[in-house]
Each structure stands twice: as C-alpha cells, then as structure tokens.
Amino acid sequence: MARTLLVSTRQHGAYPTLADALEIAESGATISIEPGEYRETVAVADSSLTLVALGEPGAVTLDATGLGRPAVSTRDATVTLRGLTLRCGDGQTVHASGGRLELTDCVLSAGYGAAITATDGAELRAGSCRITAGQYGIVCSDATGVIEACEISDVTDDGIIVRLGADPTIRTTTITRSGYRGVYVYQSGRPTLDSCEISRTGDVGVAIAYDSSPTLRSCHVHHTRGVGILVGSGCGGTIEDCRFEETAAPEILVEPGANPTISAARLTPAITTEDDGAQAEVEKLLGQLDAMVGLAAVKSEVRALIDEMQVNTWRREAGLSVGAVSHHLIFTGAPGTGKTTVARLYGQLLKSLGVLPDGTFKEVSRRDLVGQYIGHTAEKTAAVVEEATGGVLFIDEAYTLSRSSGGGADFGQEAVDMLVKLMEDRRDSLAVIVAGYTVEMSDFLDTNSGLASRFAKTLEFENYSPDELTLIAGRIAASDDYLLAPGLEDGLFEWFAGIDRGANFGNAREARKLLEGMRKAQSGRLRKLGRVPSRDDLRTLTLDDLLAATGS
Missing domain, CATH: 3.80.20 (24 nucleotide stem-loop, u2 snrnp hairpin iv. U2 a'; Chain A)
Known part of the structure; x- marks a missing residue:
C-alpha cells in the first residue's frame, strides 16, 4: 500500500x-x-x-x-x-x-x-x-x-493557447482581462470550448489560425477590443450557439479561404425567431464588409443592393408585386482591392436573405470556360454555370474572354454568348460577377449587345490610399503575430506614398509582398544578434527591416 x-x-x-x-x-x-x-x-x-x-x-x-x-x-x-x-x-x-x-x-x-x-x-x-x-x-x-470550471484573469498575453494538434476539452471556464487574445488556437489545434466565457481582451476574443479546427459551443464572448472570433485562412471547425456582446465588428470574422460551420451565432439578447436569425446573419456579414479597409463607395453600393432585396422580400411576403431584379454585378478596378472578398460576402448575403439557395462561390478564369474545338466551349461554360448555380460565379479578368489567344480559332466569344443566355435563364438562382480593369471591362461589355443589360450595377474598386495600405500592412503583420516597432508606421506610409501606382500596381498585394520582404530582413537581422532572440525580438518588425526590404 x-x-x-x-x-x-x-x-x-x-x-x-x-x-x-x-x-x-x-x-x-x-x-x-x-x-x-x-x-x-x-x-x-x-x-x-x-x-x-x-x-x-x-x-x-x-x-x-x-x-x-x-x-x-x-x-x-x-x-x-x-x-x-x-x-x-x-x-x-x-x-x-x-x-x-x-x-x-x-x-x-x-x-x-x-x-x-x-x-x-x-x-x-x-x-x-x-x-x-x-x-x-x-x-x-x-x-x-x-x-x-477554471478562472483565468489578468495575464499579459493570451489566456489559453492550444497548438500542435492539441485537443483538450475546455468547459465552463472564464477568461477575462487578457492583454492580447482570450484563446489562441493555431498549428492544427482541435480543442472543444463548451459554455466558456471570454471577455475584456486586449484584442480578439478567440483567434483561430494555421489549419486549426476547434469546436466552440454555447460560449459567451463580450467586451473585447478585437472581433469576437477570428477564423484565419485554411481553418475550419464549428461555431455553434455562441453569443456576442460589445465586441469589435464583426462578431465573427471569417477570412478568405476559411470554412468553419457557423450555426445560431447570435448577439445578446438571444434571437428567438427565424426571421431575427436571418437578419442577424445579414448584419454580421455587413459587419464583415464594414471591417474591410477603405472601399467606402463599394460598401455603400452593396448596402443599397441588400436594402432593396430586403424590401422586395417584405413586399413579396405582403402579397405586393415585385419587379424582375438582376443579381449580376460588374466589379472594376486594379488587382488587390478586395474584389474577390466582396464577391464572397455578396453571395453569403444573398443566401442569408433567401435570394439564392446556398452560398456556393466558384471562381473561374478564361481557361475554365473556353474550349479548344467547336462545341467544346459551350459544354465547358454550361458545366461551370451548373456547378455555380445556387450561389455566385466569379469570373476574374473577364475581358480576356473577348481577346484572341492567337494561333488560330478562338472560342472566347462563344463563351460570352453562352453566358448571356445562361445568366438570363438562371436569373433567380445564380449571381454572376465579372471583374477586371476598368477600361478593359468597358470594352468587354461591347462584345455582345445583350451583355451589359444583364448586370444590375457596376462597382468601382478604387486604389487604396497610403493610409489604407499602412493599415492593411499592420493587419497582415498582426494576423501573423508580428508587431510594428515605433516609427515603422510612418516609414510604411512614406513608402506607400512614394511608390509608382501604374497599371500593374497591386494594392493589398503590394502590402503583403512588402511584409514578406520585411520578415526576411528581420530573419537576417536576428541571425546576427549573437544570442537567442527574445520573444519580443521575434515579434517585432523595425524600420531597419523596412529599409532592407525596400533597398532604401
């Protein structure tokens, strides 16, 4: 014994x-x-x-x-x-x-x-x-x-970290006054959070990153300086019956490339009817739109479209007549201005309003629509439309359909003609969004006499200002666990204000490319320290990193 x-x-x-x-x-x-x-x-x-x-x-x-x-x-x-x-x-x-x-x-x-x-x-x-x-x-x-049934309070960084495939079950636990995030799940973490309360965080309530798939059930997230839950690209998981109060907008931010299952997420007080639930989902998605940097005119246009669709739904339910409405849109502007992200949100909004059956989003280019022989293009285009029906078909650089590829017969025009027909036939079950540079898209609309009339509106995505690009760079850095040293924001602003904004200017892509260069410069700098870097060293990007990345 x-x-x-x-x-x-x-x-x-x-x-x-x-x-x-x-x-x-x-x-x-x-x-x-x-x-x-x-x-x-x-x-x-x-x-x-x-x-x-x-x-x-x-x-x-x-x-x-x-x-x-x-x-x-x-x-x-x-x-x-x-x-x-x-x-x-x-x-x-x-x-x-x-x-x-x-x-x-x-x-x-x-x-x-x-x-x-x-x-x-x-x-x-x-x-x-x-x-x-x-x-x-x-x-x-x-x-x-x-x-x-644990209580975690007053920690300087994250309340709970789950990483490297860890899968703990966390129940009825309270996390409050964390200096950074309440819960951080990354590197394939798979925890279950059940009936937990996360509040008063310095940033995001729950952050999910790097291929993680947690389950959050009946959690209450409130009074956070960042969004309630952030789901990073490549992540999944389930968010079920969670409540949000006094968080930054949106309550749940789902980045492009993430695919969580979200059900009955709601604001306090609880939603009690199906209509209220749909409306809350619409407001959540509009909050995600509002959280995007810049794009004031685009946001206003999308809200106007959603308002019109909502009123049409109410009129239909009241037995009043509703005219035929097209949900097809044209997005014009330079690359890296958020066109794909807005297109995804638009599809989800149409689903939440009951305008489209589901939130399918299919992004295609010329090679997905144009065939190599007579009859092949019509077949490929019809198949693509069939896959996208119920949601959004997003055609990037759509003007390339009207350009000959050279070297013989070109069937791009056949794809355009087929699209015109199918857009009308499936007007009530499909939203087609075509995107590209402003001038080229104007020429594209002239390739078929009925093409322009199929679209409800053209949304112009303007280039980001230096201030907006600086903010985007800061967000990209924060999402990758980096901090900007004092003075670096001013340096970023000066760089973005001085770079050429020609036809090939990539907007947000320029910010991401610059951050990648700065991370490489930081790696070289830290290797020369002669000691193991501290955690702050590893997280901090400096003005020297910017100068090295830009060759200044």
Whole structure:
C-alpha cells in the first residue's frame, strides 16, 4: 500500500521540507503538506505522486520565484495537485511533459511564462483552478485533457493557447482581462470550448489560425477590443450557439479561404425567431464588409443592393408585386482591392436573405470556360454555370474572354454568348460577377449587345490610399503575430506614398509582398544578434527591416 508522508515545520516526526519527503517517496505516494510557505520546487519523472494541501484553502504556498525552475515539473509521470497555491514570479509555474497532470482547487500565478504548460502528449486535467497572473494562462501543445470550471484573469498575453494538434476539452471556464487574445488556437489545434466565457481582451476574443479546427459551443464572448472570433485562412471547425456582446465588428470574422460551420451565432439578447436569425446573419456579414479597409463607395453600393432585396422580400411576403431584379454585378478596378472578398460576402448575403439557395462561390478564369474545338466551349461554360448555380460565379479578368489567344480559332466569344443566355435563364438562382480593369471591362461589355443589360450595377474598386495600405500592412503583420516597432508606421506610409501606382500596381498585394520582404530582413537581422532572440525580438518588425526590404 502506498505511503502517506507529512511535510510540516512544526510537527514532530514530519518531514521539514518537500525535498526531504520527495527523496524517499515511492511511486504512488501521497504527500500531505501542513499550512505554510515553501520556497522549493518539485520535479517528478517516470513516477506517480499526489501533493495535497492541508488546512484552509490557500494555506499552503509553493513559491519557486528566483529558483530558476517551475514550481512543479513532471516528465512521463502521473501527478495530482490539490488545494495548493503555486507561484513562480520569473517563469512558468507548472510544466508537464508527457504523462498525466491533474490540478484541483489550485491557485496559480506566473511571471514570464505560462501558469500551466502541457506538452509532448501530456494529459492535463484542471478543475476549479484559478490563474491570477502570468504571461499566458494555460498552454496545451501536442496535449489533451479536460479543463473545467477554471478562472483565468489578468495575464499579459493570451489566456489559453492550444497548438500542435492539441485537443483538450475546455468547459465552463472564464477568461477575462487578457492583454492580447482570450484563446489562441493555431498549428492544427482541435480543442472543444463548451459554455466558456471570454471577455475584456486586449484584442480578439478567440483567434483561430494555421489549419486549426476547434469546436466552440454555447460560449459567451463580450467586451473585447478585437472581433469576437477570428477564423484565419485554411481553418475550419464549428461555431455553434455562441453569443456576442460589445465586441469589435464583426462578431465573427471569417477570412478568405476559411470554412468553419457557423450555426445560431447570435448577439445578446438571444434571437428567438427565424426571421431575427436571418437578419442577424445579414448584419454580421455587413459587419464583415464594414471591417474591410477603405472601399467606402463599394460598401455603400452593396448596402443599397441588400436594402432593396430586403424590401422586395417584405413586399413579396405582403402579397405586393415585385419587379424582375438582376443579381449580376460588374466589379472594376486594379488587382488587390478586395474584389474577390466582396464577391464572397455578396453571395453569403444573398443566401442569408433567401435570394439564392446556398452560398456556393466558384471562381473561374478564361481557361475554365473556353474550349479548344467547336462545341467544346459551350459544354465547358454550361458545366461551370451548373456547378455555380445556387450561389455566385466569379469570373476574374473577364475581358480576356473577348481577346484572341492567337494561333488560330478562338472560342472566347462563344463563351460570352453562352453566358448571356445562361445568366438570363438562371436569373433567380445564380449571381454572376465579372471583374477586371476598368477600361478593359468597358470594352468587354461591347462584345455582345445583350451583355451589359444583364448586370444590375457596376462597382468601382478604387486604389487604396497610403493610409489604407499602412493599415492593411499592420493587419497582415498582426494576423501573423508580428508587431510594428515605433516609427515603422510612418516609414510604411512614406513608402506607400512614394511608390509608382501604374497599371500593374497591386494594392493589398503590394502590402503583403512588402511584409514578406520585411520578415526576411528581420530573419537576417536576428541571425546576427549573437544570442537567442527574445520573444519580443521575434515579434517585432523595425524600420531597419523596412529599409532592407525596400533597398532604401
């Protein structure tokens, strides 16, 4: 039978320190700790151990501040901690590598590190614990487990981090006053957050990035400086029956290339009818549109279109006549001005209004529509339209359809003629958006006498201003976990104000290309430091990086 060892500085026959008890403790032992403050650390490897605090809650403190190690560290061990107050003022407090770590009714605080870290396949079980300080609250990296009824507050960066395929279940847990994000899921993280509350964050409530697919169910996200939930490109997962209050717009921001399943997401107070739910979805999508940089005229035009469609729906429901309305649009302007993103949102808006059956979005170019022999083009075009029916068909650089490819017969005109017919035939189940440079698109509309009349409106996407490009660059950097050093925004503005805005100007693409160059410049700079860079070093882009990237 496993022994129970007593640690006490007052009781005769007890072990005066944890180190004394640990020295003779066999696997499976329980160490009971009398009230007091113990300036010690506990390290357990390939063994089983339980540490239990005696006395009133908070009466036993294990303080590792200044000792250079976590208060408790485990490796391939089974360790249980009950009722302890654990501190490490200059690093992480509890670390588990492999094995199983269980904490119940513990209070933790950390310095430059996480209060709890679970890595390398560890199973973490934390119940009714409080984390009151630290750089991070809990970090699960290639780990699993259950975090339930815990409270995390006043951490300087992220409340909970889940990464490297970790899949913990986090239930009824409160995260508040995080300096950065409430929950950050990245590098294929797959956690389940059930009935959690995330509030008063310095930025996003929940951020999802780098191929992650979490499940968020019945969570309440409120009073965040950033959006409620951010789903990055390439990410999926499920967001179900969550509530939002006093977040930045939109409540849920889904970046292009992300494909989460979102159901019954709502603002407080709860939506109670189907009509209210549809309206909330429309407002959410319009919020995503408003969150885009610039494009004031485009946003106004889209809102006007949505207003008209909404009124037509109400008129139809009231038994009033509604004239035939085309949902096809023309987007003109230079590359990198958000045309594809707006087209996706437009399709989702039409679905939310019940105008189109689903939110299908199919982007094609000339090669997807034009065949190589007589009859082939009509067949290809019809097949593409069939796939897009129910949603949006987006044709980028549409004017190339009317240009000969050279070297013999060209069937681009056949594709245009076929589109004109199908756009009319499927007017009620398809929205076709053609996009391209302004002058070229004007010429394109002249290639068929009925083409221009098929479109409801032309939306002109203007080039971004230097201020807007600076803001875009800042957003791209933030989404990739970079910070702009003081003075860098001014440098970016000067660069964007001075570059040539000719026919090949790429707008947001220029900002992304510049950030990529700056990251490469930062990598070279950090390699020359002669030391391992700090976390701030790794996150910060400087004016020197801009100068190196631009050759200035």
